[in-house]
Amino acid sequence: MANKAYQRIYTKLEGITKATVSLRAQGVSNDELAVVGGKLAQVVRIKGDLVTLQIFSGTEGIPTNAEVTFLGEPPTVKVSDQLAGRFFDAYGHPIDGGPEIEGEARPIGGPSVNPYKRRQPSQLIPTGIAGIDLNNTLVSGQKIPFFADPDQPYNQVMADVAMRADVDKIILGGMGLTNDDYLFFRQSFEAAGALDKIICFINTTENPPVERLLVPDMALTAAEYFAVEKDEKVLVLLTDMTLYADALSIVSNRMDQIPSKDSMPGSLYSDLAKIYEKAVQLPSGGSITIIAVTTLNDGDITHAIPDNTGYITEGQLYLKADTDTGKVIIDPFRSLSRLKQLVQGKKTREDHSQVMNASVRLYADAQNAKTKLENGFDLSDYDLRCLDYAKDYARELLAIDVNIGIEQMLDTAWTLFAKYFTPAETGIRQALVDKYWKA
Amino acid sequence: MKTKGTVTGIVSNLVSVRVDGPVSENEICYIDLAGVRMMAEVIKVNGDTASVQVFESTRGLKGGDSVEFEGRMLEATLGPGLLSSVYDGLQNNLATMDSVFLRRGEYTDPLDHEKLWDFTPLVKSGDSVVAADWLGEVKEGWLPHKIMVPFSFSGTYTVKSVKEAGSYNVDTEIAVLTDEKGDDHSVTMVQKWPVKIAIKGYREKPRPDRIMETGVRVIDTLNPIAEGGTGFIPGPFGCGKTVLQHAIAKQGDADVIVMAACGERANEVVEIFTEFPELIDPHTGRHLMERTTIICNTSNMPVAAREASVYTAMTICEYYRAMGLKCLLLADSTSRWAQALREMSNRMEELPGADAFPVDLSAIISNFYARAGMVILNNGQRGAVTFIGTVSPAGGNLKEPVTESTKKAARCFYALEQNRADQKRYPAVGPLESYSKYLDYPEIAEYLDKTVEEGWVEKVLRSKNIIRRGKEAAEQINILGDDGVPMSYHVNFWKSELVDFVILQQDAFDAVDALCPLERQRFMLDLILEICEKDYEFEDFEKCREFFKNLINELRQMNYSVYESEQFFAYNDSVKKMIA
Numbered sequence A: 001m002a003n004k005a006y007q008r009i010y011t012k013l014e015g016i017t018k019a020t021v022s023l024r025a026q027g028v029s030n031d032e033l034a035v036v037g038g039k040l041a042q043v044v045r046i047k048g049d050l051v052t053l054q055i056f057s058g059t060e061g062i063p064t065n066a067e068v069t070f071l072g073e074p075p076t077v078k079v080s081d082q083l084a085g086r087f088f089d090a091y092g093h094p095i096d097g098g099p100e101i102e103g104e105a106r107p108i109g110g111p112s113v114n115p116y117k118r119r120q121p122s123q124l125i126p127t128g129i130a131g132i133d134l135n136n137t138l139v140s141g142q143k144i145p146f147f148a149d150p151d152q153p154y155n156q157v158m159a160d161v162a163m164r165a166d167v168d169k170i171i172l173g174g175m176g177l178t179n180d181d182y183l184f185f186r187q188s189f190e191a192a193g194a195l196d197k198i199i200c201f202i203n204t205t206e207n208p209p210v211e212r213l214l215v216p217d218m219a220l221t222a223a224e225y226f227a228v229e230k231d232e233k234v235l236v237l238l239t240d241m242t243l244y245a246d247a248l249s250i251v252s253n254r255m256d257q258i259p260s261k262d263s264m265p266g267s268l269y270s271d272l273a274k275i276y277e278k279a280v281q282l283p284s285g286g287s288i289t290i291i292a293v294t295t296l297n298d299g300d301i302t303h304a305i306p307d308n309t310g311y312i313t314e315g316q317l318y319l320k321a322d323t324d325t326g327k328v329i330i331d332p333f334r335s336l337s338r339l340k341q342l343v344q345g346k347k348t349r350e351d352h353s354q355v356m357n358a359s360v361r362l363y364a365d366a367q368n369a370k371t372k373l374e375n376g377f378d379l380s381d382y383d384l385r386c387l388d389y390a391k392d393y394a395r396e397l398l399a400i401d402v403n404i405g406i407e408q409m410l411d412t413a414w415t416l417f418a419k420y421f422t423p424a425e426t427g428i429r430q431a432l433v434d435k436y437w438k439a
Numbered sequence B: 001m002k003t004k005g006t007v008t009g010i011v012s013n014l015v016s017v018r019v020d021g022p023v024s025e026n027e028i029c030y031i032d033l034a035g036v037r038m039m040a041e042v043i044k045v046n047g048d049t050a051s052v053q054v055f056e057s058t059r060g061l062k063g064g065d066s067v068e069f070e071g072r073m074l075e076a077t078l079g080p081g082l083l084s085s086v087y088d089g090l091q092n093n094l095a096t097m098d099s100v101f102l103r104r105g106e107y108t109d110p111l112d113h114e115k116l117w118d119f120t121p122l123v124k125s126g127d128s129v130v131a132a133d134w135l136g137e138v139k140e141g142w143l144p145h146k147i148m149v150p151f152s153f154s155g156t157y158t159v160k161s162v163k164e165a166g167s168y169n170v171d172t173e174i175a176v177l178t179d180e181k182g183d184d185h186s187v188t189m190v191q192k193w194p195v196k197i198a199i200k201g202y203r204e205k206p207r208p209d210r211i212m213e214t215g216v217r218v219i220d221t222l223n224p225i226a227e228g229g230t231g232f233i234p235g236p237f238g239c240g241k242t243v244l245q246h247a248i249a250k251q252g253d254a255d256v257i258v259m260a261a262c263g264e265r266a267n268e269v270v271e272i273f274t275e276f277p278e279l280i281d282p283h284t285g286r287h288l289m290e291r292t293t294i295i296c297n298t299s300n301m302p303v304a305a306r307e308a309s310v311y312t313a314m315t316i317c318e319y320y321r322a323m324g325l326k327c328l329l330l331a332d333s334t335s336r337w338a339q340a341l342r343e344m345s346n347r348m349e350e351l352p353g354a355d356a357f358p359v360d361l362s363a364i365i366s367n368f369y370a371r372a373g374m375v376i377l378n379n380g381q382r383g384a385v386t387f388i389g390t391v392s393p394a395g396g397n398l399k400e401p402v403t404e405s406t407k408k409a410a411r412c413f414y415a416l417e418q419n420r421a422d423q424k425r426y427p428a429v430g431p432l433e434s435y436s437k438y439l440d441y442p443e444i445a446e447y448l449d450k451t452v453e454e455g456w457v458e459k460v461l462r463s464k465n466i467i468r469r470g471k472e473a474a475e476q477i478n479i480l481g482d483d484g485v486p487m488s489y490h491v492n493f494w495k496s497e498l499v500d501f502v503i504l505q506q507d508a509f510d511a512v513d514a515l516c517p518l519e520r521q522r523f524m525l526d527l528i529l530e531i532c533e534k535d536y537e538f539e540d541f542e543k544c545r546e547f548f549k550n551l552i553n554e555l556r557q558m559n560y561s562v563y564e565s566e567q568f569f570a571y572n573d574s575v576k577k578m579i580a
Helices: A002-006 A154-164 A179-191 A209-229 A241-254 A268-276 A304-312 A352-374 A381-398 A406-420 A430-436 B217-222 B241-251 B266-275 B304-321 B334-347 B361-369 B401-409 B418-422 B442-451 B456-480 B487-504 B518-532 B541-560 B566-579
Strands: A013-016 A020-024 A033-036 A039-047 A050-055 A068-070 A076-079 A086-088 A104-107 A143-148 A169-177 A198-204 A233-239 A287-295 A315-322 A327-330 B004-011 B014-019 B027-033 B036-046 B049-054 B066-073 B075-078 B117-121 B134-140 B143-148 B157-162 B166-168 B175-178 B184-187 B191-194 B202-204 B230-234 B256-262 B292-297 B326-332 B373-377 B382-391
Touching (some): A020 A039, A033 A050, A050 A209, A143 A304, A154 A287, A169 A209, A209 A233, A209 A241, A209 A268, A233 A241, A241 A287, A268 A287, A268 A304, A268 B334, A287 A304, A304 A315, A327 A381, A381 A406, A381 B541, B014 B027, B027 B049, B036 B304, B134 B157, B217 B487, B217 B518, B230 B401, B241 B326, B256 B266, B256 B304, B256 B334, B292 B304, B304 B326, B304 B334, B304 B361, B334 B361, B334 B382, B361 B401, B382 B401, B442 B456, B456 B487, B487 B541, B518 B566
Parallel strands (some): A086 A198, A233 A287, B230 B382, B256 B292, B256 B326, B326 B382
Antiparallel strands (some): A013 A020, A039 B004, A076 A104, B004 B014, B014 B049, B027 B036, B075 B191, B157 B175, B202 B373, B373 B382
């Protein structure tokens, strides 16, 4: 940066697409930032002296004689304790009217943690929602998305989870948030009096889509600062990762890359993994937990975005409207927390995993009974009991408006078992039945 | 003199280099980025331009940066001390790196050069040896680790001298060999081998003739994998691929286990090296980590090293196989490796095959699977590499290039099914779609007759038939209703549920049920067949359901009880009474 004053200014663009420009330039380094006609851009390809730049805010209005200067460094975010309580745009500039942050400028999207230096996640994150705590227990250092249709209240549930979680910092990375949702988050954080532990990097639908590509890395670089240097427990919320992936496909398309499934770039898996794998439990006690949202198109999880996400994250949580009770529930079949066995029965009561499995299995039997009913067949006594059980189970345990402790969830499940079934029908290990069965 | 070059183009981790001399395909080079040397591999040469894939992030790299070619391919370092290690895809020792974050250009030695090993010679001066012959051995934990004539030596050599028994580090010259021309060659405990080339040096590779026990019923009983066999586990996410693979790694009857975590979650690797040092190998009573090597290139680590990771893992297995040991290689997941190939192919602007994968994907996969196998060494001893890979099919659809290519190469197929996983019927291996071609091998059948019981394969097929009949019955019941079908349909359906709940399903998190030795599997299958081959009469289907539900419950309790314990036999008696 010492020779910045002598930095050459280029004024001849050779090509312009909706997301990229290209020009001839020397001494350019991969990933470095540039300013093109006043807009921030980043080097994405070098071929001989032909350099391709991705323009974050889009190329609208950029003339072929636009001034181009290279900044000699990749995108950075300034990190310090001053971040707490602040709202920023995708570039890390304040949008809350407050002053710029003073602190060390860190390159975003930095290196990965050495897997050998990681620790096994083992701290329970209770949320009070039984569909999560009982069936899909969350653990600090985990990465897990909500898979939800656009009409479902995923942002509300995520805000609830964030406010109840016992963490030191909550960092929200908003990508393509509607202004209304942005204000919703802001108000919920204010109402909870939690502003001092909140940091937000926001790209709304009013901002250019390619800018979104910066948001997760901004949020996670800030998270790494607090987790690594301050040994804090950091919760990162990323919503909506589908819109992030859409922005990736725009850029790769403009660079003439061959698309793979669903017109997504072939590197989608690696691109998403780089973000989600920032979730970590550090030996020093600090941790980064990521809860994300991936919106689905009409529940289709075979689409490349949710599909690749599912292979990367440690489980997924599905929201579903339950027709029996009229409530939004956490779907017990498709939802999964892969790390749950690290805390179930270890940080929670010994009967946790068996109760969870039995209650879901019986709920599955109820679904079979329902299919029989819909097909016009007579129901057996067992079927009828299952159906009644399913209603209670959905209302008292699966609904997202439940807010109780884990022991209470387990007791509720035992009460339901005793109300509708015999011990043999639950298939639970005899020793546990002897101890917990509510006669 | 080394060939030099300069960087002329950069797209992500694909870098074009103009070279001033000869380069070869797959040659390793180092790119100098302001003093940091980043390793890369040649993947294409066109005129004086080599395309190289960089095993690091290329951030900050510039056109004109200098490159130095090494004149060798990517090599694995082989010697005592590989076991219990945690390596990245390029075999850097992750445990000896200092910082929390991985630093570019930080390469660490795979082996400890200080540690002393107790060496015993196995040859004497004047002996005649060829590549892969055993010169001596050291104790690596409990394993006799052979020091071999380097695999790269061709022709016959005469042992000029061999070190006497004693404690030496790996760099000590333990033998001097004289070749046919009379030149002397020094041999230490360490040798290097290019990972993309299979290690030969054995007499023959016969058909596998025995099974490798995993303690997982749905594998051992229904779809056994041979020692030296190949298998693969495709399944959508959330179906329990990783849990199943870890179960195999914990319980598999092998001397050496190499786990290649290829483009998967870092926390899964953490789980292995947190739990394995605590867990006990059920076959030897030693700590599991003592027989395990982990190669990890997690999904956030550089993409190009993903491909290297599976080859490095295979090379280590072949190395131990040459010592006459049983090795098991688990790769999770080969789809990520295929995707890494796709990313590079895409950046090189090659014409794509199906789903944008490179057209030679199928050949690459089958070549890799072919490196597994049971071998008879030159000295007549057996060694084996059993390989099980997982596949992560996009969208859970098995009609995609990686699954289809793998299906052609692997002999066992363990299809994980979404609907079984949804019903928490774990392991979610579909009983009818999955197969083991080894059940058709007469030598395997003969082996099972001898080691399990006479007529075992036929019994296995009978149990599969019960499941098939049950599935047909279930379909009829769904169409015609509970009352619309004869009672025998209900009985058939519940018999298949019995096999499902008692044999197929297994609780990987239960201390007792997780590991089911073959002898116990025999006991249970015999019991289940005894139950299923009886005729039952019921007044109505409710009674039928109740009878089998109770039976299933007793049998599940039996699975949870210690084998041949008082409790176990109590449940057994109770089951016998119920069916009397």
